[in-house]
Amino acid sequence: MKADFESLVEKFKAGESLALARAISLVENGEMVAGEFLERVGERSACARRIGITGPPGAGKSTLIAALTSCFGTEEKVGIVLVDPTSPFSGGALLGDRIRMAGLSQNSDFFIRSMASRGSLGGLFGHSEDVMDLMSAFGFTRIVLETIGVGQAELEVNNVVDSVIVVLVPESGDGIQAMKAGLMEVADLLVINKSDRPGADCFLADLEVALDLFPEKSDDETGLSWKVPIVKTIATVGEGIQDLLGYLEDHHNFLQDSGKIKTLREERMVDRIRADISRQVHKSIWTNPEVASVLTSGLRQIDSGGETVHSVAENMIKLITKKEDT
Numbered sequence: 001m002k003a004d005f006e007s008l009v010e011k012f013k014a015g016e017s018l019a020l021a022r023a024i025s026l027v028e029n030g031e032m033v034a035g036e037f038l039e040r041v042g043e044r045s046a047c048a049r050r051i052g053i054t055g056p057p058g059a060g061k062s063t064l065i066a067a068l069t070s071c072f073g074t075e076e077k078v079g080i081v082l083v084d085p086t087s088p089f090s091g092g093a094l095l096g097d098r099i100r101m102a103g104l105s106q107n108s109d110f111f112i113r114s115m116a117s118r119g120s121l122g123g124l125f126g127h128s129e130d131v132m133d134l135m136s137a138f139g140f141t142r143i144v145l146e147t148i149g150v151g152q153a154e155l156e157v158n159n160v161v162d163s164v165i166v167v168l169v170p171e172s173g174d175g176i177q178a179m180k181a182g183l184m185e186v187a188d189l190l191v192i193n194k195s196d197r198p199g200a201d202c203f204l205a206d207l208e209v210a211l212d213l214f215p216e217k218s219d220d221e222t223g224l225s226w227k228v229p230i231v232k233t234i235a236t237v238g239e240g241i242q243d244l245l246g247y248l249e250d251h252h253n254f255l256q257d258s259g260k261i262k263t264l265r266e267e268r269m270v271d272r273i274r275a276d277i278s279r280q281v282h283k284s285i286w287t288n289p290e291v292a293s294v295l296t297s298g299l300r301q302i303d304s305g306g307e308t309v310h311s312v313a314e315n316m317i318k319l320i321t322k323k324e325d326t
């Protein structure tokens with residue numbers, strides 16, 4: 001196992017895509033801790049720009065990613081992560097097909113990984129963050145995370161990326177409805193995709209009104225602020241994609257100039273550290289035989305009224321904290 005680990009590290013460092021895929025699988029299956037692997041390869045996780053794309057099912061998110069990917073400069077290496085919070089099955093094959101159709105499969109500098117979100121200690125995107133870190137350490141310069149905007153997913157996505165693109169379609173209903181869905185709060189950029197369909201201009205007008213009700217995201221210290229742009233696109237033919245890229249660049253510059261990028265990344269790190277601590281504490285408690293016997297005897301005592309659930313938990317925690325003090 002040790003030799004396997006070392007050989008994986010070497011292959012990963014040598015830029016072998018198969019090693020990246022293998023590392024991701026091991027992390028996803030809980031057979032390897034991403035942080036430990038990254039320590040060995042020399043983490044460069046802060047480098048890649050992270051973009052989140054969310055919106056209702058079928059809005060054209062994957063088509064948009066295929067179009068965006070083909071417009072990124074040739075110097076960019078693009079990692080794509082698909083997270084489907086609604087299904088334990090992944091939809092990566094579909095996006096793979098679409099990108100192949102867009103003629104991008106020859107580009108070895110792009111890599112797709114799809115995953116079902118799991119109820120890990122790290123929250124909805126716990127594993128996705130590990131995967132993004134791995135991609136970043138592998139040398140990807142842009143990472144795009146696609147997730148369907150339902151339930152918590154749309155609200156959590158902005159905790160794990162730098163810029164959030166919310167994709168809507170003319171049929172999404174009026175602007176107020178989109179606002180109610182909570183999507184407006186997380187959006188750094190709004191896209192009306194399928195603008196070839198009727199009602200796009202009406203929807204745009206509605207969205208502009210709805211957007212005016214939200215305060216601009218501003219930075220107190222620098223006085224810089226960000227007005228969420230609305231971009232009309234037809235992803236299937238690449239229309240509006242250059243505008244979208246321009247706005248993405250503007251947003252990146254805003255984050256840099258206002259210093260928000262630093263705060264964002266620090267907040268993200270604190271979240272990761274918190275999750276890592278939970279994982280480590282969890283592991284050291286549940287794999288410790290002495291703790292197990294405290295639990296067994298505690299259960300008996302609860303029955304007889306000598307202990308409570310809380311006091312047993314406390315005794316178990318005390319045991320490992322005392323150990324680590326000495």
Ligand SMILES: Nc1nc2c(ncn2[C@@H]2O[C@H](COP(=O)(O)OP(=O)(O)OP(=O)(O)O)[C@@H](O)[C@H]2O)c(=O)[nH]1
Binds near residue numbers: 237
């Ligand atoms: N007319 C039109 N169709 C589009 C456009 N963009 C995407 N589509 C079509 O919409 C359908 C869904 O596109 P996807 O890119 O799979 O949408 P998605 O949001 O990724 O879907 P899920 O991942 O399943 O939520 C496909 O049949 C696309 O060809 C567009 O701008 N105009």
Ligand SMILES: [Mg+2]
Binds near residue numbers: 146
């Ligand atoms: Mg999709």
